[in-house]
Amino acid sequence: MTDTTRDLRTDTGLDVACHINALLPAADPELLPTALSVLADAGFSRIVLPPLDPKTTDAAALAAVLRDHGMTGLTIAGGQGGQADVSSEDAGRRAAGAALLRDVVDLTVALGGDQMNGVPYGPFGPPQGPTSAAAIERAAAEVGAVADYAHERGVTMTFEVLNRYETSLLNTAEQAMAFAELSGSPHLRIHLDTFHMAVEEADMSAAIRTALPRLGYLELGQSGRGRLSTGAVALADVVRQALDDGYEGRWGVEAFSRSVLAGPVADMLAIWxxxxxxxxxxxxxxxxxxxxxxxLSTVGRRNQRLARSAAS
Known part of the structure; x- marks a missing residue:
């Protein structure tokens, strides 16, 4: 670990995760150790794992690899749709969808993690039309119950707000706050992503302030899905303003490239x-x-002044 990395972690105090698919097409046991070393050296303390099948994943082996590199894994809830969908009118499909979510919670625990992200409230993909209020209510009730289940096991459950091309259920911070309240769970947290906010929100910082009481994960992604320093979103300003507005939660970094992702995953995410x-x-x-x-933030400037004073 370099001095720069140590400085980043100790000086900023920020808890930052990186999506593993920014570096690898999958959590390959042979390639993962090198990627984890790269991320740890860059200053990350956590990785976001791709959606994993709880029934086929060797949780003990994966947990050991993460632990050996001083990293913690964040899981992603996937698989809603078809016969397993918490927003469905059919009670059996709703129960199957909730069971899938609980399985991911259990996998998170087995991996030594404390957070589950994802899209737990319904199918992911191009919507066929608006989502009904009844479907939103059904999804909220099921997701809220799973959030309580996760909390009892030491896991924070978040739900990601997506843009209109990936869901019609939740697209804005305001809708996310309403969904969280509708869930009935005080433990359910919101996951905002600047890539999606750039499509849906008139004022990104205002959206973050709206979600702040429930905001558990603020993910940084550029307009073109590439490097954070190149794109239409001034992400350093987003970080500064969020910190100045009082955000103290976990951060994430997400980027996707067709040269890195597996073809089917790139297709699903429209990474051309x-x-x-x-x-x-x-x-x-x-x-x-x-x-x-x-x-540039108030907390950053204050910490830098204190560090200079302590060094003089």
């Missing part, structure tokens, strides 16, 4: 180009952007 090829440099670039935003 390769905005970058070097995942290691993307991770380092992301940390530079985050560090810049922190340095």
């Amino acid at each position: 180009r390769a905005p970058y090829d070097d995942g290691a440099e993307l991770a380092r670039d992301a940390m530079r952007v985050i560090r810049q935003g922190w340095s």
Whole structure:
């Protein structure tokens, strides 16, 4: 671990995760150790794992690899749709969807993790039309119950707000707050992603402030899905403003490139180009952007003054 990494972790105090698919097409046991070393050296303390099958994943082996590299894994809830969908009118399908979510909670615990992200409230993909109020209510009730189940096991459950091309159920921070309240769970948290907010929110910082009481994960992603320093979103400013507004939760970094992802996954995510090829440099670039935003924030400036005073 470099001095720069130590400085980043101790100086900023920020808890930052990186999606493993920014570097690897899958959590391959042979390739994962190298990627984890790269992320740890860049200053990350956590990785976001791709959706895993709880029934076929060797949780003990994966947990050991993460632990050996001083990293913690965040899981992603997937698989809603078809015969397992918490938003369905059919009680059996809702129960199957909730069971899938609980299985991911259990996997999270087995991996030594404390957070489960994802899209637990319904199918992911191009919507066929608006989502009914009844479907939203059904999804909220099921997701809220799973959030309580997760909390009892030491896991924070978040739900990601997506853009209109990936769901019609939740697209804005305001809708997310309403969904969280509708869930009836005080433990359910919101996951905002700047990539999606850039599509849906008129004022990104205002959206973050709206979700702040429930915000558990703030993910940084650029407009073109590439390096955080290149794109339409001024991400250092987003970091600065969120910190100034009082956000103290976990951060995430997400980027996707067709040169890194497996073909079917790239197709599902509509990643048709390769905005970058070097995942290691993307991770380092992301940390530079985050560090810049922190340095400009009130808390960052104060900490830097205290550090200078202590050194003099």
